[in-house]
Amino acid sequence: MEPEVSIEGSAMIQVAVVPLEEGSKKGGNLRLFPPADRPTLEFHLNTMMQEIAASLLMEFEKWVLQAESSGTILKTPLDSQASLSSEEVIKAKKRRLGRAQKTIGDYCLLAGSPVDANAHYSTALELSRLTGDYFWYAGALEGSVCALLIDRMGQKDSALEEEVRYRYNSVIVNYKKSQDNAQRVSPLTFELEATLKLARFLCRRELAKEVVELLTTAADGAKSLIDASDRLILYIEIARLYGSLGYHRKAAFFSRQVAQLYLQQENRLAAISAMQVLAMTTKAYHVQSRSSISDHSLHSNGIVSNHADSGKANHQSAVSLFESQWSTLQMVVLREILLSAVRAGDPLTAWSAAARLLRSYYPLITPAGQNGLANALSNSADRLPPGTRCADPALPFVRLHSFPLHPTQIDIIKRSSAREDWWAGAAPSGPFIYTPFSKGESNNTKKHELIWIVGEPVEVLVELANPCGFDLRVDSIYLSVHSGNFDAFPVSVSLLPNSSKVITLSGIPTSVGPVSIPGCIVHCFGVITEHLFKEVDNLLLGASQGLVLSDPFRCCGSPKLKNVSVPNISVVPPLPLxxxxxxxxxxxxxxxxxxxxxxxxxxxxxxxxxxxxxxxxxxxxxxxxxxxxxxxxxxxxxxxxxxxxxxxxxxxxxWQVGLVDADAGAGKTVSGNNMRHSKDGSSPxxxxxxxxxxxxxxxxPTNGSTLPPGRRLVVPLQICVLQGLSFVKAQLLSMEFPAHVGESLPKLDDVNNKSIDEHVNSETKMDRLVKIDPFRGSWGLRFLELELSNPTDVVFEINVSVKLENSSSENNHFSDQGATEYVYPKTRIDRDCSARVLVPLEHFKLPVLDDSFFMKDTQLDGNGGRNASFSEKNTKAELNACIKNLISRIKVRWQSGRNSSGELNIKEAIQAALQTSVMDILLPDPLTFGFRLVRDGSESTTADPDKESASAASKGSVIAHEMTAMEVLVRNNTKDMLKMSLNITCRDVAGENCVDGTKATVLWTGVLSDIAMEIPPLQQIRHSFCLHFLVPGEYTLLAAAVIDDANDILRARAKTTSASEPIFCRGPPYHVRVLGTA
Structure with missing residues (x-):
C-alpha cells in the first residue's frame, strides 16, 4: 500500500536536468545530489519527496481551515442534490469537517506518513459517527486500516490479522448502511471493492473457506452492478483470487464471464482481450493448445507414456482422461475461442481452436457441424501464409501400423572378427519375417532394435482414419524425424467419410546415428501439423477403458490392432546390397x-x-x-x-509329390488335365x-565389437513340381522253358558264377537274364511289369536300363553306362495314355531255406532269444542285400522334349511288387528234382559244364524200342531231415499219362510211385528206373513228392492254412526227345 517512487519517473530529476524558463530563478529551484550509488540516490530522493508532500499537506490544511470559517458545505455525488433545509444545512456543515479530515488523512498516506494519516482518520471517524455519515465513516475506517498496515509493514501476526479482519467487516457493514439513504448513486461498488480487499488480504490456502465466502458474496453483488465495466473488473479480480487459491476451475469460470463481457462489446480489441482471457482457461478445462504444454506437463499428465507399458495406464493419466469428460463445457470453451479469434482477426488461433474442437469432439458434433468446422479450418488457412505450422493437429488420426521388411527380404546380421563363420546360427534381426516383432514375450520392457542403412530406402506402415462425415484430402504426409539424419518422402492421400486406410511412408537415412520417429508431419486444411503416435495410443487406451468418447479407428471399421511400439532405430554406414x-x-x-x-x-x-x-x-x-x-x-x-x-x-x-500334396492339388487343372503339384512353401x-x-x-580401425554388420539374402527356388508319369500297377511276370533230359545236371555253383568275360557283347548280356534255374532245373525269365500313366499334356519316352554287374554306388548317375548297363528300346507314352514297361530281372535265389527269413525281429523266446545267432544275422543281411541289389540295378529314365529329362523313382514300386512274391523269387523250393540219362550204368563226369550245356540236345536223345536207364535226383534244400513219398510221371505231347492205363505207350521197370525216401539236410539221393518208349516223339517227365510231418518252415513256404494240410512239391517238366530206329 505504500506508494512506490522510482528515480526514472521522478519529476525532480526533470527539474535538475531541464533549465527553467526564468533564468533568474535557476539557482533557487535546483536540487543537486552528490555522486553516489543507486540506493543512496533513492534515499535522497525519498527524503526530498517527503518534504514536498509535507509542505503540500500544510498548505492544504491551511486552505481547509480557512474554508471552515466561511461555512462552505462539502458535497459529493453520493449526497442528495436537492435543496437542504436549515437543519440539514447545519448537519451538512458538521459532516464537512469530518470529510475534510478523511481527505487530509488520504493525502498523508500518499505522502508516506501513516502516523499523521491515522490521527486525521481518527478525527474523521468520530465526526462521521456523530453525524451518521456512514459512507464517509466506512471510508475513514478503511483508510485507518491502510495506515495500520503501512505503519507495521513487514510485521504480520494473528493479532494484526484479526484487527484488519474486524475493521474491514465494519467497513463492509457501514457501506451496506449507507445504501439505505436516499442517494442517487449506490455505494455498492465501494462495498464490493472492500470485500475484494479483505479477500486479497486473507488469500491463502489456510483461510480458503473464508476467502471463498467473501468471493461468493462479491460475485452475488456483481448481479446488481449496472455498468458492464464494473462487472468486468470485479470478475477479473475474483478470477485472479481463485487462481491464487489454486481453484483453477472457479477461476476459469469467472474468466469466461470476463470473456463474455468482452465479446459483448463487438470490437476487435475487445475480441483480442476475450481470446487472451479464454486462452488462460484452457488448461483448467484440459483443452489447451499443445504449444502451451511443456515437456514436464506432458509427462506429468500422462500424455507421454511408455510404449512398453502400453497395457497399463498410470493413475495420473487415468485421472487426466477422466477429468476430460465434461465434453459439453469443453466444446463451449473451444467454440468461444474460435468465435473470439475470428472477431480478433487471428486465423492461426481460430484454426487451432477448430482443429481441437473437431479432433476431440467429433462424436458429439452433427455432420453439418463437422462440415462447418471444416469450412472454418479452410477459411482460416486462406488467411495464413503458405507453410504455416500449428502445434494442434486436426484430422486425420494417425497411428503406427508396423515396420515391414524390405521387398528384397534382406536381414542384417551382426558379425565379429573373432569368428570367421559369423553367419553360423545367425537369425534375422528384423521384424516380422513382424511382424515386425516376436509375439508372446513375457518381458517387453526392453524395446526392439532395428537397423537401417545409409542410402537405402526404408518403409513404415501407418494407418489413417477419418471418422467425420466429409471427404478428407491430405495434401501431404511424411514421417517426422527430429534427429536430422533422415529424408522423408511425402505422399498425398484421400479418405472417404468414416473410413480408414493403411499407407506406406518411406524415406532414406542420410547419416549414421540413432533415429527417432515420434509421429508424422501432416499438411491438411492448409496448415502443417505434427501427429504424434503416443497421443493416439493414449486415446485408444482411454477408449478401451471407457475414459474417452470414441475410438476413431473402430468407428471407421478398422480391426483392432495390437499396439506397436517404435523400436530403437540405429543407422549404420553403407553396406553392400x-x-x-x-x-x-x-x-x-x-x-x-x-x-x-x-x-x-x-x-x-x-x-x-x-x-x-x-x-x-x-x-x-x-x-x-x-x-x-x-x-x-x-x-x-x-x-x-x-x-x-x-x-x-x-x-x-x-522331388516326389506326396499324398498330402496330391490331395491338395486334386481337381486343379493344367491345360485341361487334372494334375497334382506340390504345396506352396515346400521349395528350398x-x-x-x-x-x-x-x-x-x-x-x-575397427575392433571385434564394432565391425559393420553383414547381410543375408534369401533366394527362394520357387519350384513347382507337377506329377509326371504315375504308377498304375507293378507286378512280376515269369516264363519257364522246360529243360531237356541229358547225361548231366546243372550245377549249384552256376547261380553264383560271376566269371563273365569283360568284352561281352549285348547278346551275352541278354543271355545272362535267360538262364537255367539250378534249383528248379528249368530255364526261366522274370520280368517286372510297370504300368505307367501319362496324365500330362506332353509326350514321354521311357528308357529302361539294367546293370548286369553289381554297382557300389546306387545313386551314381554318371558311371559308364556302356560297360555296366544294358539299354532296352525306348517306350513312348502319349498324353492321356498308359503303357506297360517290362523290366527284365536276373534270376537268383538264396542257397538255403531256413527259419531266419520268417523270424520276426520282435520275437523273443525267453531263453536268451533276444540275440539271433550269427548265421541267422548273416542270412537276413544276405536277403536284404539281395533285394537292395536287385532294385539298384534297374534305372527307368524319361525324356520329354529337348531339355526336359529325369529319372523315375521305382524303388517303392519294386518293393510293393516283391512284397507278395518275394518268397517265390528269392527263396529256393524245399526240394529240387532233376532227371538224367545213365549210359552203361555209369554216371557222366564231364568236367566242362559249358560243353555239356552246348551238346545237351544231342546227348539227351533217346532211341525208341530200347530200354533207357534213368535216374531222378532229389535234393533237400532245408536244414532238416525230410521224409517224403516220391512219384514219377511221364506224359506225351497231349499231356496224357503214357505210363499207366491200357493205352500206355511207355514201358518201365523199377518203382515210379509211392517211393518212400528220407533225405538228410542239404543232401541229395538218387532213384533209378528204366523206360522203354514204344512210339517216337516228345515226352515230358515230371517228379512230385508229398512231404510227411512238415515243420513250420515248410508250411510257411507253402503258405498253408491248416496244420493237417499235406505239403506237395512238384518239380519242373523235363523234355525227352525219342527218336525212331532207322
Whole structure:
C-alpha cells in the first residue's frame, strides 16, 4: 500500500536536468545530489519527496481551515442534490469537517506518513459517527486500516490479522448502511471493492473457506452492478483470487464471464482481450493448445507414456482422461475461442481452436457441424501464409501400423572378427519375417532394435482414419524425424467419410546415428501439423477403458490392432546390397517329378560397397532336391565391386509329390488335365551371407565389437513340381522253358558264377537274364511289369536300363553306362495314355531255406532269444542285400522334349511288387528234382559244364524200342531231415499219362510211385528206373513228392492254412526227345 517512487519517473530529476524558463530563478529551484550509488540516490530522493508532500499537506490544511470559517458545505455525488433545509444545512456543515479530515488523512498516506494519516482518520471517524455519515465513516475506517498496515509493514501476526479482519467487516457493514439513504448513486461498488480487499488480504490456502465466502458474496453483488465495466473488473479480480487459491476451475469460470463481457462489446480489441482471457482457461478445462504444454506437463499428465507399458495406464493419466469428460463445457470453451479469434482477426488461433474442437469432439458434433468446422479450418488457412505450422493437429488420426521388411527380404546380421563363420546360427534381426516383432514375450520392457542403412530406402506402415462425415484430402504426409539424419518422402492421400486406410511412408537415412520417429508431419486444411503416435495410443487406451468418447479407428471399421511400439532405430554406414535374378525369369520353375535341370542364378551388387565375404547354404524343405550349387564361382569373383555381376548354376532334381500334396492339388487343372503339384512353401531356398570390408573409409580401425554388420539374402527356388508319369500297377511276370533230359545236371555253383568275360557283347548280356534255374532245373525269365500313366499334356519316352554287374554306388548317375548297363528300346507314352514297361530281372535265389527269413525281429523266446545267432544275422543281411541289389540295378529314365529329362523313382514300386512274391523269387523250393540219362550204368563226369550245356540236345536223345536207364535226383534244400513219398510221371505231347492205363505207350521197370525216401539236410539221393518208349516223339517227365510231418518252415513256404494240410512239391517238366530206329 505504500506508494512506490522510482528515480526514472521522478519529476525532480526533470527539474535538475531541464533549465527553467526564468533564468533568474535557476539557482533557487535546483536540487543537486552528490555522486553516489543507486540506493543512496533513492534515499535522497525519498527524503526530498517527503518534504514536498509535507509542505503540500500544510498548505492544504491551511486552505481547509480557512474554508471552515466561511461555512462552505462539502458535497459529493453520493449526497442528495436537492435543496437542504436549515437543519440539514447545519448537519451538512458538521459532516464537512469530518470529510475534510478523511481527505487530509488520504493525502498523508500518499505522502508516506501513516502516523499523521491515522490521527486525521481518527478525527474523521468520530465526526462521521456523530453525524451518521456512514459512507464517509466506512471510508475513514478503511483508510485507518491502510495506515495500520503501512505503519507495521513487514510485521504480520494473528493479532494484526484479526484487527484488519474486524475493521474491514465494519467497513463492509457501514457501506451496506449507507445504501439505505436516499442517494442517487449506490455505494455498492465501494462495498464490493472492500470485500475484494479483505479477500486479497486473507488469500491463502489456510483461510480458503473464508476467502471463498467473501468471493461468493462479491460475485452475488456483481448481479446488481449496472455498468458492464464494473462487472468486468470485479470478475477479473475474483478470477485472479481463485487462481491464487489454486481453484483453477472457479477461476476459469469467472474468466469466461470476463470473456463474455468482452465479446459483448463487438470490437476487435475487445475480441483480442476475450481470446487472451479464454486462452488462460484452457488448461483448467484440459483443452489447451499443445504449444502451451511443456515437456514436464506432458509427462506429468500422462500424455507421454511408455510404449512398453502400453497395457497399463498410470493413475495420473487415468485421472487426466477422466477429468476430460465434461465434453459439453469443453466444446463451449473451444467454440468461444474460435468465435473470439475470428472477431480478433487471428486465423492461426481460430484454426487451432477448430482443429481441437473437431479432433476431440467429433462424436458429439452433427455432420453439418463437422462440415462447418471444416469450412472454418479452410477459411482460416486462406488467411495464413503458405507453410504455416500449428502445434494442434486436426484430422486425420494417425497411428503406427508396423515396420515391414524390405521387398528384397534382406536381414542384417551382426558379425565379429573373432569368428570367421559369423553367419553360423545367425537369425534375422528384423521384424516380422513382424511382424515386425516376436509375439508372446513375457518381458517387453526392453524395446526392439532395428537397423537401417545409409542410402537405402526404408518403409513404415501407418494407418489413417477419418471418422467425420466429409471427404478428407491430405495434401501431404511424411514421417517426422527430429534427429536430422533422415529424408522423408511425402505422399498425398484421400479418405472417404468414416473410413480408414493403411499407407506406406518411406524415406532414406542420410547419416549414421540413432533415429527417432515420434509421429508424422501432416499438411491438411492448409496448415502443417505434427501427429504424434503416443497421443493416439493414449486415446485408444482411454477408449478401451471407457475414459474417452470414441475410438476413431473402430468407428471407421478398422480391426483392432495390437499396439506397436517404435523400436530403437540405429543407422549404420553403407553396406553392400545383393540383388538376385533367375536367368530366364523369376517365375516358378516348373518341373515334373524326378526331372533334373540346371537353373542359373545371377547376383548383382546394387550397393556402393564391395562384397569381400560370401557364403552359400541351403534352407527350407526338400533341400535334397538341390543336387549341387557352384559356390566356388561366387567366391572366385570376390571382391564383387559395386555394379558387378556373377552367375552360377544350381542343379535341381524334382522331388516326389506326396499324398498330402496330391490331395491338395486334386481337381486343379493344367491345360485341361487334372494334375497334382506340390504345396506352396515346400521349395528350398539359397541363403547367401555376405559382408563388406572389415573397415570403412570413414572410420578408424575397427575392433571385434564394432565391425559393420553383414547381410543375408534369401533366394527362394520357387519350384513347382507337377506329377509326371504315375504308377498304375507293378507286378512280376515269369516264363519257364522246360529243360531237356541229358547225361548231366546243372550245377549249384552256376547261380553264383560271376566269371563273365569283360568284352561281352549285348547278346551275352541278354543271355545272362535267360538262364537255367539250378534249383528248379528249368530255364526261366522274370520280368517286372510297370504300368505307367501319362496324365500330362506332353509326350514321354521311357528308357529302361539294367546293370548286369553289381554297382557300389546306387545313386551314381554318371558311371559308364556302356560297360555296366544294358539299354532296352525306348517306350513312348502319349498324353492321356498308359503303357506297360517290362523290366527284365536276373534270376537268383538264396542257397538255403531256413527259419531266419520268417523270424520276426520282435520275437523273443525267453531263453536268451533276444540275440539271433550269427548265421541267422548273416542270412537276413544276405536277403536284404539281395533285394537292395536287385532294385539298384534297374534305372527307368524319361525324356520329354529337348531339355526336359529325369529319372523315375521305382524303388517303392519294386518293393510293393516283391512284397507278395518275394518268397517265390528269392527263396529256393524245399526240394529240387532233376532227371538224367545213365549210359552203361555209369554216371557222366564231364568236367566242362559249358560243353555239356552246348551238346545237351544231342546227348539227351533217346532211341525208341530200347530200354533207357534213368535216374531222378532229389535234393533237400532245408536244414532238416525230410521224409517224403516220391512219384514219377511221364506224359506225351497231349499231356496224357503214357505210363499207366491200357493205352500206355511207355514201358518201365523199377518203382515210379509211392517211393518212400528220407533225405538228410542239404543232401541229395538218387532213384533209378528204366523206360522203354514204344512210339517216337516228345515226352515230358515230371517228379512230385508229398512231404510227411512238415515243420513250420515248410508250411510257411507253402503258405498253408491248416496244420493237417499235406505239403506237395512238384518239380519242373523235363523234355525227352525219342527218336525212331532207322
Amino acid at each position: 545383393l540383388v538376385s535374378h533367375v536367368v530366364g525369369g523369376d517365375g516358378a520353375i516348373i518341373l515334373y517329378e524326378g526331372e533334373i535341370r540346371d537353373v542359373w542364378i545371377r547376383l548383382a551388387n546394387a550397393g556402393t560397397v564391395p562384397i569381400e565375404q560370401a557364403h552359400i547354404s541351403l534352407s527350407g524343405k526338400n533341400q535334397d532336391s538341390v543336387i549341387s550349387y557352384s559356390s566356388e564361382t561366387l567366391k572366385s569373383c570376390l571382391p564383387l565391386r559395386p555394379g558387378a555381376e556373377v552367375t552360377f548354376p544350381v542343379t535341381l532334381r524334382a 531356398s539359397l541363403l547367401i551371407h555376405y559382408a563388406g570390408p572389415m573397415q570403412t573409409s570413414e572410420e578408424t
